[in-house]
Amino acid sequence: MKIIVPMAGVGSRLRPHTLTTPKPLTLIAGKPIVQRLVEDITKVVKEDVEEIAFIIGPATKGFKEETKENLIKIAESLGAKGHVFVQETALGTAHAINCAKDVLDGPCVVAFADTLFKAEFTLDTEADGAIWVKQVEDPSAFGVVKLKDGIITDFVEKPKEFVTDLAIIGIYYFKDGAKLQAELQHLIDNNIMDRGEFQLTDALENMKQQGMKFVPGKVDEWMDCGKKDPTVDTNTKILGFAHKDGEKLIADSVVLENATIIEPCFIGENVVLKNAIVGPNVSLGENSVVENATIKNSLIQKNVEISNANLDNAMIGNHAKYNGNFTSVSIGDYTELI
Incomplete structure (x- = not known):
């Protein structure tokens, strides 16, 4: 085949x-x-x-x-x-x-x-x-x-x-x-x-x-x-299927400091969560840092820095930096909102 x-x-x-x-x-x-x-x-x-x-x-x-x-x-x-x-x-x-x-x-x-x-x-x-x-x-x-x-x-x-x-x-x-x-x-x-x-x-x-x-x-x-909204929704559905099938979604190297993960979530290698609540239905790529933030129903790629944020239905690209109070965003790679 x-x-x-x-x-x-x-x-x-x-x-x-x-x-x-x-x-x-x-x-x-x-x-x-x-x-x-x-x-x-x-x-x-x-x-x-x-x-x-x-x-x-x-x-x-x-x-x-x-x-x-x-x-x-x-x-x-x-x-x-x-x-x-x-x-x-x-x-x-x-x-x-x-x-x-x-x-x-x-x-x-x-x-x-x-x-x-x-x-x-x-x-x-x-x-x-x-x-x-x-x-x-x-x-x-x-x-x-x-x-x-x-x-x-x-x-x-x-x-x-x-x-x-x-x-x-x-x-x-x-x-x-x-x-x-x-x-x-x-x-x-x-x-x-x-x-x-x-x-x-x-x-x-x-x-x-x-x-x-x-x-x-x-x-x-x-x-x-x-488009952005259907893709975020697809992420939610795939997380649900993967969680049900027993797919390993949270890396052992994730660092939690006064932080909570609400499954289903994908959390990549070497992610640091400080004073944060992540999930449900969040994918967060490797080498990312989230501090003083709440994130749910969102799709976030690799090497991202998020702080002082309350995100819902967000899609954020690789190497982005986001600091703010917006709740529904779609920002691309190497974008900075500080």
Whole structure:
């Protein structure tokens, strides 16, 4: 099994946090979003993952070489060989996936790296393909699928009138990656575009018309990491799952001086808490110091200094310094509010 992760977007909706860190490498409960994504995929497919390919954009190349190294390490942590490809021009989902054409063969999962999920279903690897879906209240904002006898019959993009409430969450399984690659290449070679881009849904439709059968994979939770508030909410949900699963979330090196941690929380290595109450639902990255503060329901990255603060629903980037009485903030890397 292979996993293909297109992550070439610039993450503009999550700025300023994505100005110095690619969005998929933003830490959620102590792990990068993309790492949690591929870990959860391996639980569903229940097969050994041999290779993981990440497709980054040209803007991502401007980040430190550390970005590529981190992605390779994520693949290796799952016992897989890692690859990093570059989508030089933003030409759509089909074009992005096709950038990994050198490894597109055999069974594979394609997963866009701006969403997380929890699921209990077992992947039907005998089907030609599977599309992860979630029942939603307002399907008009999503691409959706129609079913008949458990088989997907139609793909509908943002329906104005109700046709189904099963939204596509951006994760797909293909039994034959080479067949997928051939369909993607067909779109590109014949300049078949929609709204100026090559779309994966066009390739899916072509494959369906050729008799290939796709089944749904219904997930229990679908968590967005697009904007600040949904990302903080996703952090809360992931902390809850991780705590329930017995994941070690609080480092042994944490120093408490007249401080209290209200679980669930992730507290990284070498964090110092002085005269502070942290939690519930807080992720606090390594080498951070919190003094004279109360923090809850917040996502805070590494090497942060927080003092004299009362924070709720906050997202704070790496190397930030915050001293104040604001309660809902979103400040990026190397920002100082003193």
